[in-house]
Amino acid sequence: MRANGAVSLRELARVVQTSEVTVRRDVRALEAEGLLDRRHGGAVLPGGFTRESGFPQKSHLATAEKTAIADLAAGLVSEGEAVVVGAGTTTQELARRLARVPGLTVVTNSLLVAQALAHANRVEVVMTGGTLRGSNYALVGSGAEQSLQGLRVSRAFLSGSGLTAERGLSTSNMLSASVDRALVQAASEVVVLADHGKLGTDTMFQTVPAGSITRLVTDEPPGQDERAERELQALADRGVQIAVAGRPGAEPPGVPGGEQGAGAAGPEPGAGVHQEAGRPGPERPRRDVAMPGPRRTERPGSAPGTAPGAPPPAQLRTPGAASRVADLAPRRR
Structure with missing residues (x-):
């Protein structure tokens, strides 16, 4: 990490020839000692307020x-x-x-x-x-x-x-x-x-x-x-x-009868x-939480302002x- 600024767990496991589970445990212990900062999928040198990893290091994380x-x-x-x-x-x-x-x-x-x-x-x-x-x-x-x-x-x-x-x-x-x-x-x-x-x-x-x-x-x-x-x-x-x-x-899953991206x-x-x-999605049980502002009732799979006969949105x-x-x-x- 001193050489590169950041390192991925996968690369650490390869270098030391052990499992990612073991590496993750050791990285957690090193973080507790203040020697590094954990990031998802890897670790970086401490002092994130001023230190920035370069593109080669970032491209291998998460x-x-x-x-x-x-x-x-x-x-x-x-x-x-x-x-x-x-x-x-x-x-x-x-x-x-x-x-x-x-x-x-x-x-x-x-x-x-x-x-x-x-x-x-x-x-x-x-x-x-x-x-x-x-x-x-x-x-x-x-x-x-x-x-x-x-x-x-x-x-x-x-x-x-x-x-x-x-x-x-x-x-x-x-x-x-x-x-x-x-x-x-x-x-x-x-x-x-x-x-x-x-x-x-x-x-x-x-x-x-x-x-x-x-x-x-x-x-x-x-x-x-x-x-x-x-x-x-x-x-x-x-x-x-x-x-x-x-x-x-x-x-x-496949999206029947339509495109999958706008x-x-x-x-x-x-x-x-x-x-x-x-956004409207598949009709299945979900946790609905009221959002602030006026509510609009729309059919599943439709979007406001969609012209008649237009293909459905994503x-x-x-x-x-x-x-x-x-x-x-x-x-x-």
Whole structure:
């Protein structure tokens, strides 16, 4: 970890030739001694307020969770939309799925996002200006921020280093945080993509306050991760819409009689998915919690404003008992 800044449990198990269960136990003991900080699927050096792992290390952490999050988030994007996508390994996964949405315009400061969309048919990519930051292959600085002035899109997809209900989304680098704030100013809605290992983690520079986050797309925390569960509820109490992807490895069921993504060809094989909290889904028992504001009665599988004869929108489904959907809303006091 001193050499790389972060390490995955899988890689540790391979190097020391033991099981991931043993490695996880040892990592927990090292964290208790203050020698490292655990992250889901791996560990990083302590001192998260100032330390930032580079792209090679981040790309090996929580890969299955990022895939499930990207699958779910891609269902929010419709044909012909214009969106901004920030830098990060999770947003890179999202970009790979957005390549299937025709007529899409994507504004980004990330070379990795642009690369994922470079050969997509009928997808226009607009790059910001700025100075290249090599650790995450992103354009930052005043040039990037000035190129975003006067821009207006439907929504922004952002990731970060940590997310709390108190401070919102944060990152360890000042230049990255400044550009992300400029991306937020250009969007009507803000969608944060963060695996559950980032929930409850606070880093040095605030990117988006919790009150400005429209929606959080995350994965399901393990049953013993009480901190992540508390943070999810606290974010819901602040009005953030929570969408939780299914457990990694769960096979998505087929969607009879329709497409599986808005303008997309559906999730890639083997992706675990999902139902968005608050959206119509399969007719089965579920926990319904009243959301604030006026309620509308709609038929399952329909969406407001859908023209007669139009194809049904994406139905994001949960693969039975293999996953759980968090349908969180503000608690009544």
